[in-house]
Amino acid sequence: MKRGFLNSSKAKQQNEQSTSLPVTKAKLVSKLSHGVVPNAGKGQIPKGYESGFGTRKFFELNATSLDYDPDLYVCTAVPLVTMDAKLSDVPGGWAECVLSGHVKRMIHTTPGFPRRPLSPANGKKLYRIGEAGSKGLGMFATRLIRAGEIIIDERPMMVATASTNSIVSPDDMAKLSVEQIRQIGLREWGKFMKVVFDRMPPENQKAFMELANSHTQDGSDDITGRIRTNGVVTGFRDRNSSGAQGRYTAICKDISRINHSCRPNASWSWHTDSFSLRVCAVRDIRAGEEVTVAYCDALAPASERAEALVPYGIYDCNCGPSCSDPAGIRIGDKRRDRFRFEPVVVFAPHVPPKVGEAPDAWVKPALRRFRELEAEGLEGCNEYHRTAYQLINVYCFLQDVEKVKKYASKIKGVHRVIEKKEFPASFSSAEGIERSQYYQMSEMRKKAGIPEYEPILISFA
Numbered sequence: 092m093k094r095g096f097l098n099s100s101k102a103k104q105q106n107e108q109s110t111s112l113p114v115t116k117a118k119l120v121s122k123l124s125h126g127v128v129p130n131a132g133k134g135q136i137p138k139g140y141e142s143g144f145g146t147r148k149f150f151e152l153n154a155t156s157l158d159y160d161p162d163l164y165v166c167t168a169v170p171l172v173t174m175d176a177k178l179s180d181v182p183g184g185w186a187e188c189v190l191s192g193h194v195k196r197m198i199h200t201t202p203g204f205p206r207r208p209l210s211p212a213n214g215k216k217l218y219r220i221g222e223a224g225s226k227g228l229g230m231f232a233t234r235l236i237r238a239g240e241i242i243i244d245e246r247p248m249m250v251a252t253a254s255t256n257s258i259v260s261p262d263d264m265a266k267l268s269v270e271q272i273r274q275i276g277l278r279e280w281g282k283f284m285k286v287v288f289d290r291m292p293p294e295n296q297k298a299f300m301e302l303a304n305s306h307t308q309d310g311s312d313d314i315t316g317r318i319r320t321n322g323v324v325t326g327f328r329d330r331n332s333s334g335a336q337g338r339y340t341a342i343c344k345d346i347s348r349i350n351h352s353c354r355p356n357a358s359w360s361w362h363t364d365s366f367s368l369r370v371c372a373v374r375d376i377r378a379g380e381e382v383t384v385a386y387c388d389a390l391a392p393a394s395e396r397a398e399a400l401v402p403y404g405i406y407d408c409n410c411g412p413s414c415s416d417p418a419g420i421r422i423g424d425k426r427r428d429r430f431r432f433e434p435v436v437v438f439a440p441h442v443p444p445k446v447g448e449a450p451d452a453w454v455k456p457a458l459r460r461f462r463e464l465e466a467e468g469l470e471g472c473n474e475y476h477r478t479a480y481q482l483i484n485v486y487c488f489l490q491d492v493e494k495v496k497k498y499a500s501k502i503k504g505v506h507r508v509i510e511k512k513e514f515p516a517s518f519s520s521a522e523g524i525e526r527s528q529y530y531q532m533s534e535m536r537k538k539a540g541i542p543e544y545e546p547i548l549i550s551f552a
């Protein structure tokens with residue numbers, strides 16, 4: 092039986108639930124406080140605002156319906172499960188979610204939905220969860236994981252709205268301080284998310300409550316604190332929304348154990364067809380090494396990264412010299428500026444190579460950029476992908492098969508994250524490389540007697 096099909100009172104509790112609060116009419120306050128907020132919670136909430144959402148009417152819906160007001164929030168299981176479903180019966184499990192009607196429709200009409208999350212090749216996990224020193228628990232590789240390998244594909248336990256949707260009216264806004272509005276918002280959000288939490292299977296409730304919580308003194312409750320500490324932004328959002336508003340965040344049993352690094356060896360991507368988060372190695376990870384991802388934009392300057400990490404309770408990011416040592420920060424910030432604003436584009440030279448010069452001397456800017464990106468541990472970023480792509484095309488053009496293979500092995504991870512598909516296997520074999528566009532172009536030029544140094548732009552996609 093699908094959720095929503097039963098009429099008994101017990102069954103009704105498990106139907107979808109919705110609040111009569113339409114998204115668009117809510118006054119939205121997104122930035123929440125963190126750290127220690129004096130008198131957090133009740134102490135900050137003035138009389139008249141204590142009950143709020145809790146007194147609002149919930150109504151029940153047929154879980155299979157997609158026919159909602161797109162702006163209404165719905166508490167629902169994704170994918171839909173039977174009333175008596177146990178986690179062990181549902182491959183990949185299910186997520187208890189709060190979604191707008193618009194997003195629910197979008198998910199259920201995604202081609203291929205609900206595909207099963209991917210399982211490891213021989214059924215053996217590539218990781219274990221273990222102690223990570225002062226960071227608490229973390230994820231560790233149990234064998235050498237190659238760039239491009241999928242470490243885990245996991246359906247979340249819970250999907251929550253990523254911001255509080257405060258019900259404070261514009262009139263009331265004028266009477267309240269910003270912190271009071273935040274605290275009211277947090278409280279409302281907490282009540283809403285408690286409904287979602289209560290719908291979760293007991294094993295997931297237990298696993299959820301065992302997750303880290305860095306928000307114990309800012310007005311967050313046990314549930315919202317863990318959502319704020321462990322949530323990973325999904326790939327979908329409410330219609331007519333922008334910025335943090337209208338986004339959703341996924342809380343997972345294992346992926347939420349992955350710690351942050353500004354030099355991450357892995358990256359995550361959201362897949363709506365399988366309703367799962369996928370973590371992929373962006374460079375080789377040794378057996379025993381900790382698996383890390385970037386919680387912030389790893390290309391941002393050190394000061395901005397530090398600021399973005401504070402809400403996670405990370406005050407002293409120590410990933411390497413570009414985080415902690417003043418000289419290292421200067422070099423790292425300068426490099427990141429160039430990575431962001433000065434992309435390297437390589438041109439074949441217009442003049443013959445100088446005597447004694449290597450045939451690939453003109454590729455130096457891209458090679459330097461690639462080395463710098465690796466030195467900063469930024470194998471998961473767009474610029475690494477773009478530069479590796481150019482080098483692959485350049486070496487196809489120069490017919491240097493070994494170098495094509497080298498850069499093809501390096502691009503695999505970031506390609507999977509950015510393009511959400513595997514890098515073409517043809518660049519890993521001599522036969523495939525010889526069939527490539529640039530190899531063939533070079534072959535034709537040779538046959539026509541056009542020297543290699545005639546102008547040509549090496550494209551990067």
Ligand SMILES: C[S@@+](CC[C@H](N)C(=O)[O-])C[C@H]1O[C@@H](n2cnc3c(N)ncnc32)[C@H](O)[C@@H]1O
Pocket residue numbers: 225226227228229302303304305320321322347348349350351352403404405407408409
């Ligand atoms: C999503 S959880 C990661 C798993 C967590 N370590 C645990 O024990 O479950 C995020 C929390 O881990 C800790 N953390 C993650 N990365 C860290 C880092 N680079 N340095 C210090 N603490 C970190 C912070 O407490 C942060 O709030």
